[in-house]
Amino acid sequence: MTATTRREPAAAGIGTWLSDAWQMVKRNLIHIRRTPELLLDVTISPIMFVLLFSLVFGGAIDVPRDSYINFLMAGIFVQTIAFAGIYTGVLLANDLKNGMIDRFRSLPMSQSSVLTGRTLTDLLRATLAVAIMWLVGMAVGFRPSGGVLGGVGAVGLMLLFGFALSWIGVAMGALVRTPEALQGIIFAAVFPLTFVSSAFVDTATMPDWLEWFANRQPMTLVIDAVRSLTLDGTGGPAAVPAILWSVGILAVCFPLGIWAFNRRTLQ
Amino acid sequence: MTHSDTAVIRARALEKHFGETHALRGIDIDVPEGRILAVLGPNGAGKTTAVRILATLTLADGGEATGAGVDVRTHPAEVRARIGLTGQFAALDELLTGRENLDMIGRLYHLPGSTVRRRVGELLARFDLEDAADRPVKTYSGGMRRRLDLAGSLVAEPPILFLDEPTTGLDPRSRLGMWQLISELVAGGTTLLLTTQYLEEADRLADQIAVMDHGQVIARGTADELKARVGGERLVVTIARSDQLDAAARAIASLGGEPQVDAPQRHVSIAVNGGDGILTRAVRALDAAGVAVDDAGVRRPTLDDVFLVLTGQHPDADMQAASSVDVRELDEVPA
Ligand SMILES: Nc1ncnc2c1ncn2[C@@H]1O[C@H](COP(=O)(O)OP(=O)(O)O)[C@@H](O)[C@H]1O
Ligand SMILES: [Mg+2]
Numbered sequence: 370m371t372a373t374t375r376r377e378p379a380a381a382g383i384g385t386w387l388s389d390a391w392q393m394v395k396r397n398l399i400h401i402r403r404t405p406e407l408l409l410d411v412t413i414s415p416i417m418f419v420l421l422f423s424l425v426f427g428g429a430i431d432v433p434r435d436s437y438i439n440f441l442m443a444g445i446f447v448q449t450i451a452f453a454g455i456y457t458g459v460l461l462a463n464d465l466k467n468g469m470i471d472r473f474r475s476l477p478m479s480q481s482s483v484l485t486g487r488t489l490t491d492l493l494r495a496t497l498a499v500a501i502m503w504l505v506g507m508a509v510g511f512r513p514s515g516g517v518l519g520g521v522g523a524v525g526l527m528l529l530f531g532f533a534l535s536w537i538g539v540a541m542g543a544l545v546r547t548p549e550a551l552q553g554i555i556f557a558a559v560f561p562l563t564f565v566s567s568a569f570v571d572t573a574t575m576p577d578w579l580e581w582f583a584n585r586q587p588m589t590l591v592i593d594a595v596r597s598l599t600l601d602g603t604g605g606p607a608a609v610p611a612i613l614w615s616v617g618i619l620a621v622c623f624p625l626g627i628w629a630f631n632r633r634t635l636q
Numbered sequence: 637m638t639h640s641d642t643a644v645i646r647a648r649a650l651e652k653h654f655g656e657t658h659a660l661r662g663i664d665i666d667v668p669e670g671r672i673l674a675v676l677g678p679n680g681a682g683k684t685t686a687v688r689i690l691a692t693l694t695l696a697d698g699g700e701a702t703g704a705g706v707d708v709r710t711h712p713a714e715v716r717a718r719i720g721l722t723g724q725f726a727a728l729d730e731l732l733t734g735r736e737n738l739d740m741i742g743r744l745y746h747l748p749g750s751t752v753r754r755r756v757g758e759l760l761a762r763f764d765l766e767d768a769a770d771r772p773v774k775t776y777s778g779g780m781r782r783r784l785d786l787a788g789s790l791v792a793e794p795p796i797l798f799l800d801e802p803t804t805g806l807d808p809r810s811r812l813g814m815w816q817l818i819s820e821l822v823a824g825g826t827t828l829l830l831t832t833q834y835l836e837e838a839d840r841l842a843d844q845i846a847v848m849d850h851g852q853v854i855a856r857g858t859a860d861e862l863k864a865r866v867g868g869e870r871l872v873v874t875i876a877r878s879d880q881l882d883a884a885a886r887a888i889a890s891l892g893g894e895p896q897v898d899a900p901q902r903h904v905s906i907a908v909n910g911g912d913g914i915l916t917r918a919v920r921a922l923d924a925a926g927v928a929v930d931d932a933g934v935r936r937p938t939l940d941d942v943f944l945v946l947t948g949q950h951p952d953a954d955m956q957a958a959s960s961v962d963v964r965e966l967d968e969v970p971a
Contacts, residue, residue, distance in 0.1 A: 385746055392743050396729060403731045403772065472727035474693045477717040478744040635695050
């Protein structure tokens with residue numbers, strides 16, 4: 370028999386879709402409440418990064434801003450968001466190992482809400498991370514002079530980028546066999562991307578070929594836009610490309626993630 | 637089968653490959669409304685694969701399957717609205733409490749909140765989980781998990797139910813409890829397909845039995861029909877020592893007939909043709925031959941014998957050991 374299309378949720382209105390996604394978010398929040406260590410990567414780690422980078426490198430790195438901490442915060446924000454976003458894939462891969470996915474498969478729910486619920490929860494985690502970093506940053510001298518609108522714009526852009534990355538995580542979580550393997554891939558891919566960017570240093574100090582790459586990769590664009598929004602109150606030249614990258618990643622990885630998840634769970 | 641036109645669970649020529657493994661080689665299944673089919677087979681026979689296809693969790697490579705007349709391939713969501721599934725391995729959220737698990741499942745069936753609360757309360761009470769209801773599932777025992785998992789598939793009172801090895805791994809007391817629950821369920825009119833490795837379980841619970849082996853249904857019928865295929869009553873003697881099997885077979889042969897020897901079980905058996913006092917004569921003959929006997933009895937053939945006749949081997953050595961005692965209790969005819 371040839372593959373016929375499966376019609377997913379028959380009577381799925383937006384109402385049932387929302388309600389299913391909410392059930393998934395609620396489940397994830399209960400997990401966090403009962404296993405608070407699930408929040409370490411969005412609480413302790415970013416605090417450590419803010420403190421270490423600002424105190425250890427603060428005096429040693431020249432940046433085109435009035436202080437290193439003001440320069441640094443955008444980089445720390447986006448790095449944390451990026452890790453938390455892709456880490457979604459590890460959490461999903463854990464879900465896939467667990468029999469619960471079979472239960473969901475047998476229920477008349479919107480199947481993609483398992484994924485939507487996962488990524489929405491991670492958006493909440495990312496918001497928490499941003500709030501904590503903002504406060505810790507202010508305690509060690511971060512002075513965002515971009516005003517309320519600039520701040521709101523920066524947070525909005527970061528969350529959009531984080532949401533897009535969490536769909537990369539979903540696609541990878543469904544494609545990679547084990548959560549451990551995925552953790553390795555994240556480390557090998559995201560670390561170089563954050564370091565070869567404008568997160569911690571001025572890209573003009575890099576060798577030309579590296580600078581060329583650093584200036585064009587999405588992390589730099591998002592970091593530059595966030596930096597400009599928080600410090601100057603305007604998006605600067607990076608804002609539009611940063612938004613386009615985020616939307617582009619979403620447009621590719623949202624359907625890819627759902628496809629990979631279906632393929633993985635239906636075999 | 638006679639009921640195929642009204643079958644609520646129906647499969648035709650189902651095929652499934654996993655790489656090199658041919659897990660299903662074209663099986664047909666029919667379960668009429670309100671009836672129970674037990675799919676009986678050893679590990680690896682393809683039972684879980686068949687259930688997963690029927691419950692929309694896996695796509696078949698060939699053939700067709702319907703639930704309540706709806707195609708599982710093209711309209712999975714509509715099938716899901718009518719089925720409940722309790723898989724071979726518990727599909728529960730370990731961090732959620734028992735009540736939270738059931739509540740979530742009810743809401744994912746899109747039942748109204750008040751209905752969910754009522755059903756969850758009823759099920760927790762009926763499955764003896766009220767005391768543990770507000771503890772995370774990770775603190776539950778194996779039997780409690782099985783009960784909660786079964787409760788999960790009942791929240792929406794689905795007319796079709798799939799239970800994949802519902803009692804495997806349970807202690808005898810929990811198994812009896814589970815049988816009781818399942819019997820009550822189907823008395824309510826649910827159409828049920830259950831899989832099992834336990835011959836006794838199929839015999840006890842099901843109207844019809846499909847025996848599966850290596851991805852095929854190798855026999856089907858009622859427990860009695862299957863037993864009839866193996867012939868009438870047999871005298872079965874369990875010998876104490878393996879090295880006396882040959883001597884025992886010779887002694888038994890002197891009573892008339894062709895003895896069958898099952899070495900791993902240390903069983904020697906012959907067909908009984910209504911002769912009186914056969915048990916006494918057998919024990920005397922064995923005693924005279926110096927054979928030590930552990931157990932002897934005349935019994936109706938069991939489903940285990942059916943398997944032996946159909947495939948020439950025992951379904952599974954582990955299962956054999958686990959179920960032989962129960963089977964004898966069920967089927968032994970006092971001599
Ligand atoms: N996801 C899978 N990937 C590869 N092989 C599988 C998979 N599921 C089942 N099989 C194989 O298919 C056969 C039938 O398995 P299964 O349906 O689980 O049998 P049963 O439930 O009767 O024990 C076995 O040989 C098993 O190893
Ligand atoms: Mg199985």
